[in-house]
Amino acid sequence: MKTTKLFVLLSLGVVVGLLATCWAVGQPLNHASHPAPVTAPGNLAQDELTALVASLEAARATNTLKLFGAYSKTALAQRDSADLGMTVAVLQRLRDGRPDEAVDLLETRLDGVIIDFVACYRQLEVSKRDQFDLQLLRMARDYRAKHPHKWPGHPEMEWNLNEAFALLEQTGN
Numbered sequence: 189m190k191t192t193k194l195f196v197l198l199s200l201g202v203v204v205g206l207l208a209t210c211w212a213v214g215q216p217l218n219h220a221s222h223p224a225p226v227t228a229p230g231n232l233a234q235d236e237l238t239a240l241v242a243s244l245e246a247a248r249a250t251n252t253l254k255l256f257g258a259y260s261k262t263a264l265a266q267r268d269s270a271d272l273g274m275t276v277a278v279l280q281r282l283r284d285g286r287p288d289e290a291v292d293l294l295e296t297r298l299d300g301v302i303i304d305f306v307a308c309y310r311q312l313e314v315s316k317r318d319q320f321d322l323q324l325l326r327m328a329r330d331y332r333a334k335h336p337h338k339w340p341g342h343p344e345m346e347w348n349l350n351e352a353f354a355l356l357e358q359t360g361n
Contacts, residue, residue: 232316295337299349302328306352322361329353 244253274297281290305325309317332349339345355361 232319292337295335298328298331299337299339299345302352303345303348306355309355322356322359325352326356326361329356 240256241253244256274293278290278293281287281293302325309320312320
């Protein structure tokens with residue numbers, strides 16, 4: 189049980205970190221003066237990264253580029269570490285014959301991913317939002333309707349999830 193609480197806390201920590209990252213983004217970058225990205229269509233994050241790096245290089249902001257590189261590597265390593273812990277925890281519970289605990293961990297993770305995705309999605313420029321298909325969010329909403337996952341003592345989680353699913357109605361999905 190202590191392991192379950194540890195992984196729930198780790199997952200919530202990652203969720204809070206990602207939310208803080210999304211909310212910390214100020215004004216959208218003005219990419220008008222930058223060349224068009226050269227990545228494959230549909231790779232929005234890579235396009236944004238290419239534009240950011242081009243802007244920093246043009247401004248000769250080498251220290252900022254190094255700091256951003258260090259931040260990116262640290263954020264990815266932290267995310268991957270949390271994913272590694274969650275994956276091992278779920279697999280161990282399945283191997284130990286405790287599928288209900290494995291499902292609980294995955295549903296906890298699902299809730300965090302739903303909240304993170306919608307928080308970041310709402311921060312995107314409208315032109316970027318239009319490039320996302322919200323089918324997976326609809327599938328997550330339908331799954332949770334069929335298999336409710338409760339958050340005793342954490343009413344803010346249910347509120348955040350309801351707000352996240354409200355996006356589907358707001359966008360006509």
